[in-house]
Amino acid sequence: MSAPGIRFKHFPSGLADGAVLLVVLVIALFARFHAITVPVIWYDEAYSILLAEGSPAYIWATTARDVHPPLYYVLLHYWMLLFGHGVLSARSLSALADVGTLVLCIKLMSLVTTRRATWTAALLLAWLPISVRYSQEVRMYTLLGFWLMGATVALVCWLRAMDQKRFPILYVLLMTAAFYTHYFAALCVLVHWLFWWRVRKVQGTVSARAWILANSAIVVLYLPWAPPLISQLLRMDGLEWIPPLTWPTVLTFVWQLVVMGDSTSYSSLWRVLPTVLIVVCATAVLFKARPFSVLLVGYFFVPVLTVFLVSLIVPVFNARYLVFAAAALPLIVALALEALSQRHAALAAIAMVFVVWVEAHGLAEVYAQTDEMNGTSIRRDAKLDAVVAGLGREVRPGDEIIVDNLYWYLPFTYYNATGIQPRLYVVKSPIGTLWGTAEYGGWALIPHHLLWILFNDFSTLKLNAKRVWWVTGYVRPEHDALFPEHWKQVLTLKEGDSEARLFILEGAPTVEVGAQKHPMRQPFR
Incomplete structure (x- = not known):
């Protein structure tokens, strides 16, 4: 009633x-x-x-x-x-x-x-x-x-x-x-x-x-x-x-x-x-x-x-x-x-x-x-899915993949079907610590046993591969100064604002050693 x-x-x-x-x-x-x-x-x-x-x-x-x-x-x-x-x-x-x-x-x-x-x-x-x-x-x-x-x-x-x-x-x-x-x-x-x-x-x-x-x-x-x-x-x-x-x-x-x-x-x-x-x-x-x-x-x-x-x-x-x-x-x-x-x-x-x-x-x-x-x-503009698809067609066993920012790392991980565990380039906070040590947001999805994927200094980066893919959502010219001299760019995949650059590491071991592989999106489980 x-x-x-x-x-x-x-x-x-x-x-x-x-x-x-x-x-x-x-x-x-x-x-x-x-x-x-x-x-x-x-x-x-x-x-x-x-x-x-x-x-x-x-x-x-x-x-x-x-x-x-x-x-x-x-x-x-x-x-x-x-x-x-x-x-x-x-x-x-x-x-x-x-x-x-x-x-x-x-x-x-x-x-x-x-x-x-x-x-x-x-x-x-x-x-x-x-x-x-x-x-x-x-x-x-x-x-x-x-x-x-x-x-x-x-x-x-x-x-x-x-x-x-x-x-x-x-x-x-x-x-x-x-x-x-x-x-x-x-x-x-x-x-x-x-x-x-x-x-x-x-x-x-x-x-x-x-x-x-x-x-x-x-x-x-x-x-x-x-x-x-x-x-x-x-x-x-x-x-x-x-x-x-x-x-x-x-x-x-x-x-x-x-x-x-x-x-x-x-x-x-x-x-x-x-x-x-x-x-x-x-x-x-x-x-x-x-x-x-x-x-x-x-x-x-x-x-x-x-x-x-x-x-x-x-x-x-x-x-x-x-x-x-x-x-x-x-x-x-x-x-x-x-x-x-x-x-x-x-x-x-x-x-x-x-x-x-x-x-x-x-x-x-x-x-x-x-x-x-x-x-x-x-x-609208990132087109990261197209870049990752192109990378998947060009990637070879033993390649390494580096994503230059957490903001692109998570979407890349979603689209990534290569089976290769990507590395993540991070910057340091004003107090000198890596942003990746944060315990909230996307950083919390990276478990401590995988913190090895983070790096800030190229001089400390140890790679077994002869080929390295550098993936970014926005082209950053300042990154060109970061790459070591023995990194020689040979290929660029670009769609929208996203880009994947392939580098050959001169002087790297001639025998390709397989990059660490995991099931797709494994680090977030």
């Missing part, structure tokens, strides 16, 4: 709704799987795959030294056991998780608004550019969105049917899964507390005791991860790459999520306009003064504003961390269009066409790999 004051509707049913659902799912699947294998696997994705190849115990121990919880990597581990380690297989977990989020959003909208608003939101979310972009990456961001949207639906169902025990249980389990996937799940807790307070204030639904008990259960289930969490918070490593927050970043954030593309081609006014429009839509939705309006508007604005405030102290503002919150944008727009259509149907239709056109533009940027998200230029 619905609590008074909230418009809860049953999930759309019937032949027409089934047909619309099918169309929306086809659009969503096509948008997410189209060209999904085109971008090259880059550092972050290679880290995910290579880590997930280890056992769950290994994943737990390794992520404890990193900056993220372990659940995504554990699920990816079993996913790849079932479907393989290929690019399509690895990325499909993110794509299907995002389609699952779409289905949950349809369910959520069907509970709180009209059928027309529900399907409008579904269509807009089906090809929301930021969702499509990160559904094509082997990272945890869309999985986080799936857990959090599922928890939100469970919460609304709990408020709708307080006597049903399965809903609070589902809420606890889904929120716990979200926390084990990414720490930004805490931002959704703020949204849910705000919504619960608003509904309780208006209707007195779900007692404070039951609510606190549910949240306490989440904390208890998360206690096993408390020691790594505390250690990571005290260390605060792995965030140094995030730039300080600026006002242009905040004001153009919605542009980044929807329009994307080369922001330098547009004036500041145009880039700020999407943010202004979503604020107008949110205001129109809140004007209705319904509790669910607070939920949908807060689902986007509370996380974004919270991260903005935190970033004034520690920079953490990054679009990919807020992919889960971006799912609320189509829901807010759909509700605003629904309200507008009641007075100005023609204007609402024009606005809908405009929003679809803007999203189509954003999708084109995603497929062209010009969306300006982190790693996009590398995924």
Whole structure:
């Protein structure tokens, strides 16, 4: 029985709704799987795959030294056991998780608004550019969105049917899964507390005791991860790459999520306009003064504003961390269009066409790999897969391979099918230690018994081979001065920004001694 004051509707049913659902799912699947294998696997994705190849115990121990919880990597581990380690297989977990989020959003909208608003939101979310972009990456961001949207639906169902025990249980389990996937799940807790307070204030639904008990259960289930969490918070490593927050970043954030593309081609006014429009839509939705309006508007604005405030102290503002919150944008727009259509149907239709056109533009940027998200230029320009394939055709037994940077070493290891254990050239930190001694990030994937692969000084490098491949993701002219005089370059394989140079070592032993060989990606297991 619905609590008074909230418009809860049953999930759309019937032949027409089934047909619309099918169309929306086809659009969503096509948008997410189209060209999904085109971008090259880059550092972050290679880290995910290579880590997930280890056992769950290994994943737990390794992520404890990193900056993220372990659940995504554990699920990816079993996913790849079932479907393989290929690019399509690895990325499909993110794509299907995002389609699952779409289905949950349809369910959520069907509970709180009209059928027309529900399907409008579904269509807009089906090809929301930021969702499509990160559904094509082997990272945890869309999985986080799936857990959090599922928890939100469970919460609304709990408020709708307080006597049903399965809903609070589902809420606890889904929120716990979200926390084990990414720490930004805490931002959704703020949204849910705000919504619960608003509904309780208006209707007195779900007692404070039951609510606190549910949240306490989440904390208890998360206690096993408390020691790594505390250690990571005290260390605060792995965030140094995030730039300080600026006002242009905040004001153009919605542009980044929807329009994307080369922001330098547009004036500041145009880039700020999407943010202004979503604020107008949110205001129109809140004007209705319904509790669910607070939920949908807060689902986007509370996380974004919270991260903005935190970033004034520690920079953490990054679009990919807020992919889960971006799912609320189509829901807010759909509700605003629904309200507008009641007075100005023609204007609402024009606005809908405009929003679809803007999203189509954003999708084109995603497929062209010009969306300006982190790693996009590398995924587009590196072409490391082609270089590694060419190297595989040219390599001979006994060759040595050296990769000049950890950033390229992990993707190279993913693509490497030669069976040769590559060496890794590293630079020294300001205090004189090798970067490879770090215990977090990609360095944590190199076990101590393989630290012999690291070197910094060519004079100490001992090679048994006559042929050495030097692999780099960016050509660095300064490296030419590093190579010893008896290294003579005889071949260059180049694709995009990646390059593999073959050197013959003059004066090396004439009998080729086989380089150390291991099964592909062995060092990360």
